[in-house]
Amino acid sequence: MSILRGRTALVTGSTQGIGLAIAQTMAAAGADVVLHGIDPDERGRGIAAELAATHGVRTAYLRADIARAAEAAGLVAAATQALAFPDLLVNNAGIQHTAPIESFPDDKWDAIVAVNLSACFHTMKAAVPGMRERGFGRIVNIASVHGLVASVNKAAYLAAKHGLVGLSKGVALETATDGITVNCICPGWTDTPLIQPQIDARAAAVGGDRAAGVRELLREKQPNLTLLPPARIGDVAVFLCGPAAAGITGIALPVDGGWTAQ
Numbered sequence: 067m068s069i070l071r072g073r074t075a076l077v078t079g080s081t082q083g084i085g086l087a088i089a090q091t092m093a094a095a096g097a098d099v100v101l102h103g104i105d106p107d108e109r110g111r112g113i114a115a116e117l118a119a120t121h122g123v124r125t126a127y128l129r130a131d132i133a134r135a136a137e138a139a140g141l142v143a144a145a146t147q148a149l150a151f152p153d154l155l156v157n158n159a160g161i162q163h164t165a166p167i168e169s170f171p172d173d174k175w176d177a178i179v180a181v182n183l184s185a186c187f188h189t190m191k192a193a194v195p196g197m198r199e200r201g202f203g204r205i206v207n208i209a210s211v212h213g214l215v216a217s218v219n220k221a222a223y224l225a226a227k228h229g230l231v232g233l234s235k236g237v238a239l240e241t242a243t244d245g246i247t248v249n250c251i252c253p254g255w256t257d258t259p260l261i262q263p264q265i266d267a268r269a270a271a272v273g274g275d276r277a278a279g280v281r282e283l284l285r286e287k288q289p290n291l292t293l294l295p296p297a298r299i300g301d302v303a304v305f306l307c308g309p310a311a312a313g314i315t316g317i318a319l320p321v322d323g324g325w326t327a328q
C-alpha cells in the first residue's frame with residue numbers, strides 16, 4: 067500500500083509512542099517523513115535512518131522544544147529545508163500531569179497548554195499558506211477522548227485537548243475550499259510511556275503489578291478492556307491523509323474502544 071507516495075509528513079513528538087507509530091505507518095504507506103522530538107540528534111537520526119532503511123523512503127530528524135513558541139513556529143520551515151514542504155502535518159507531541167485543581171502546579175498548566183495546544187496553532191499557522199499554494203494539505207491533530215469528555219484531575223490536559231478540537235474545527239472551516247483537511251484523532255488508553263504514571267498509581271492503589279494497574283484503568287473507562295496498540299492510531303492517521311478521506315474535514319474521531327459511547 068503506497069497511498070502516501072510522493073507526500074512528505076512532519077510528525078511532531080515522533081521518537082516514541084503514538085508519534086513513532088504514526089511515522090512508521092506513514093513511511094510504510096510511502097510517505098517521506100520528518101521526525102521530530104527533544105531527543106539528542108544522534109538518537110533521533112538513528113530512528114530516522116532505521117525508518118528510511120526499512121521502508122525505502124527519505125527521512126530526517128528535527129530537534130526542537132515546541133513548548134517554546136518560536137521553535138514550534140519554525141518547524142515547518144526547518145522540515146522544508148531538511149526534506150521538503152510537509153504537505154502532511156501531524157501534531158502529535160503531548161504531555162500530561164494529573165492533580166486536583168487546587169494543587170495543580172502553575173508551571174504544569176503552562177507547559178501542557180504550550181505543548182498540547184499552542185504548538186499546534188503555531189505549526190498550523192506556518193503550514194497552511196504552503197498547503198493553500200499547493201492546493202493540497204492534510205492536518206491530523208492527535209487530541210484525546212479528553213478533547214470530548216472529562217475525567218477528574220486533568221484540568222490542563224482537558225483544556226488543551228478540548229481547545230485543540232475547537233481550533234481544528236475552525237482551521238478546517240477556514241481551509242475547506244483549499245484542498246486542505248484538518249481533523250482530530252481522539253485516542254482512548256493507548257500503550258505508550260505517557261500513561262505509565264497513571265498505571266503505576268492504579269497498581270499501587272490495588273497493591274498489584276502493572277497488569278493489575280492496566281486492568282483498573284481499562285475497567286473504569288474503556289469498554290473493550292484493551293490498551294490500544296499505537297499502530298492503530300497510525301492506521302487512522304494514514305487513512306485521514308489518504309484519498310479516501312478527501313471529503314472528511316473538521317471531525318474529531320474517537321479511537322477509544324467504546325469510551326465515549328457511554
Ligand SMILES: NC(=O)c1ccc[n+]([C@@H]2O[C@H](COP(=O)([O-])OP(=O)(O)OC[C@H]3O[C@@H](n4cnc5c(N)ncnc54)[C@H](O)[C@@H]3O)[C@@H](O)[C@H]2O)c1
Pocket residue numbers: 078079080081082083084085102103104105130131132133134158159160161181182208209210211252253254255256257258259260261
Ligand atoms: N497514550 C495514551 O493513552 C493517549 C491517549 C489519548 C491521547 N494521547 C495523545 O497522543 C499524543 C502522543 O502521546 P504518547 O502517548 O505517544 O506519549 P509519549 O510520551 O510516548 O510521546 C510524546 C512525545 O512528545 C514529545 N514531546 C513532549 N514534549 C515535547 C516538547 N516540549 N517538544 C518536543 N517534543 C515534545 C516527547 O518527546 C515524546 O516523543 C499526545 O498528544 C497525547 O496527549 C495519548
